[in-house]
Amino acid sequence: MSTAPPDAAALRRRVEEFLAEHDPAAMEPLEFLRARFDAGLAWVHYPEGLGGLGAPRHLQPEVDRAFAGAGAPSNQPERNGIGLGMAAPTILAFGTEEQKRRFLRPLWTGEEVWCQLFSEPGAGSDLAALGTRAVRDGDHWIVNGQKVWTSMAHEARWAILVTRTDPDVPKHRGMTYFVCDMTAPGVEVRPLRQITGEAEFNEVFLTDVRVPDEHRLGEVGQGWRVSTATLMNERVAIGGQAVPREGGMIGVVAELWRERPELRTPGLHDEVLRLWVEAEAARLTGRRLRQQLTAGQPGPEGSAAKLAFADLNQRISGLELELLGEEGLRYDDWTMRRPAEVDFTRRSPGYRYLRAKGNSIEGGTSEILRNIIAERVLGLPGEIRVDKDVPWKDLPK
Amino acid sequence: MSDLLYSEIETDLRAGVRELLDDKAPWNDVLAGTERDEPLDAALWQSLTDMGVTALPVPEDRGGAGATWRETAVVAEEIGRAVAPVPFLTGAVLGVAALLAADDRELLESGRAAVLAVPFTTDPHAAFTPTVRAGDGTLTGAVTSVADGSAADVLLVPAADGLYAVEAADAARAPVVSLDMTRRLCDVTFDGVPARRVAEGDAALRTALLTGAAILASEQLGLAERCLESTVAYVKTRYQFGRPVGSYQALKHRLADLWTSVTQARAVARHAASCAATGDPDLPVAVAVAQAHCSAVAVRAAEECVQMHGGIGFTWEHPAHLYLKRAKSAALALGAPDRHRAALATLVDLPPAP
Secondary structure, three states, X not given: OOOOOOOHHHHHHHHHHHHHHOOHXXXXXXXXXXXXXXXXXXXXXXXXXXXXXXXXXXXXXXXXXXXXXXXXXXXXXXXXXXXXXXXXXXXXXXXXXXXHHHHHHHHHHOOOOEEEEOOEOOEOOOHHHOOXXXXXXXXXXXXXXXXXXXXXXXXXXXXXXXEEOOOOOEHHHOEEEEEEEOOXXXXXXXXXXXXXXXXXXXXXXXXXXXXXXHHEEOOOOOHHHHHHXXXXXXXXXXXXXXXXXXXXXXXXXXXXXXXXXXXXXXXXXXXXXXXXHHHHHXXXXXXXXXXXXXXXXXXXXXXHHHHHHHHHHHHHHHHHHHHHHHHHHOOOOOOOOOOOOOOOOOOOHHHHHHHHHHHHOOOOOHHHHHHHHHHHHOOOOOOOOOOOOOEHHHOOO | OOOOOOOHHHHHHHHHHHHHHHHHOOHHHHHHHOOOOOOOOHHHHHHHHHHOOOOOOOOHXXXXXXXXXXXXXXXXXXXXXHOOOOOHHHHHHHHHHHHHHHOOHHHHHHOOOEEEOOOOOOOOOOOOOOOEEXXXXXXXXEEEEEEOHHHOOEEEEEEOOEEEEEEHHHOEEEEOOOOOOOXXXXXXXXXXXXXXXXXXXXXXXXXXXXXXXXXXXXXXXXXXXXXXXXXXXXXXXXXXXXXXXXHOHHHHHHHHHHHHHHHHHHHHHHHHHHHHHHOOOOHHHHHHHHHHHHXXXXXXXXXXXXXXXXXXXXXXXXXXXXXXXXXXXXXXXXOOHHHHHHHHHHHOOOOOOO
């Protein structure tokens, strides 16, 4: 690897050469995706041999566009958000060479979907309080415990798993991170029905599950450090896409307002305009954030974007129900379903209102995000900690 | 697509202006100035003029710097941070924008402070009803609440058939005890004052008001940022019940929310300045959004600054009140948030209830 990483022009050439040799119309999709990975054109910022070329990350969208334009098959990233957004960067950062070679290719091609076994009924915002135990047994670990809020667990082949391996030391020090085989005996997945009636998430019960030590990521006791890296990537992934004006939920309400004059009242008019302004401000903030990233000046504004987005979605969806009046009293369907992805616009206003309540809880509650901004961005004093030097087993639970 | 970041030139410009303001307009000087008769800090205004920042968007062959409204907006941020008592918004933005629209070579090249003689609350989106009559090369009538009218060299006065320039000294200017004494108002009377028409119709006035409202958002951003910074610094050092008050979530979470709003204010203010700089057709929407948003953020920042400083923040000898008065006045200026939201109803087709 003595050559310099390719620039935009070099990447364009490589994509052209690849497409000249691999006709997407004539190949099996999986075969094509594997070849694309092997050519280093999967995630170009990854190292050579692991689906990338060590190129700058911001060149990826152009590569993706070129492949999509040529009719190449998609690796369906929407089906494997945890895998691509969280498991892969963690494996890249902490995995052994063997783990990287084993896991990254089928992860990227979508052959193997991943899920995340982090949160527990007793460990939400305070993830480091988790109690799922892993006990060493020769070259294996025996895992027992319960995980929750696991999306895609029912389709996943692998999970990233954090466990308690030493209850006698303070909580941050006694954790270990593993890759867990979701088809292993003792792994039981149950749908977790939520306030919308459907079940995007699962509870996962782990009973005497045997995990080989070669599936450990990072050192024993280093699980918190590895988890933190995973969660940082989660926030980057939430950074957001470019949206047109009135993209997202405000567009739904604006259209409703235009098409149904009989629903309009002066008070609601004021509310619609206020939220329109806030949605536009949030949109421009997202644009500025992306311009910063492209210019190589990443800032802490990403956490602000998530906080604002959650609040905005909740208020807009609440307003939509008020605007609808009597219709707002009806719901489309309470049937328990297992949606593959969340789509706010395809369901009813009642669904939007209820689903948006999750926005300020999932991926870091708004309260935790405010703590993070206050402490890491503004440099305000941290919370007074009563659990820092106490062994995990002695913490009140 | 508008560039919402700051260029290297803009960053350098900011550093130069901040250094000057730190040196010549520390807050205790600004406070002392509010109790003097002089309606502006003339020496500071001269320094800013010498730096070339009071005519940034004026082409070089008209005696200006040949820059754009984007750079002007950066200076406005610094003016807001310092609550500097100079006619920057009124002279270097509204006045210059009107003269550029009128392409009035004579006044642009003169470098004199030309201030728009309209009530400071004038809504840039609404039809303007002149209160001054033109006839035989003179103006007659009155205009109330003219911001920086007393600091002006020249007044630009809208009448039914166009925009007129008059020597400020020829008009009767009655100082108003203003909520914001760092940007004072006066009531102006014209009694057959000699006047020269610089533009026909109301296009120059329209452009000036929209541009002024766009750049005011940057001034509000600078003020909000300063309030946030000084409040964060204070709550780290103020101890009650044996711990810094900034360690309480009741304050931390509000400051985190304020920081979030300020990051949004930066994006919308940059978008508005950028639209003004490039003549983007999105300018009216960008201005309405920026004013509706930044007015509220600046007021909230100043109000939180007073509240989180506790007792000291309520005293005359702490600068918080200078920011609060500037913020609240600026929110009412060039269309209160409600006016800008009402304008959006038309601009983006969200009509009112029948």
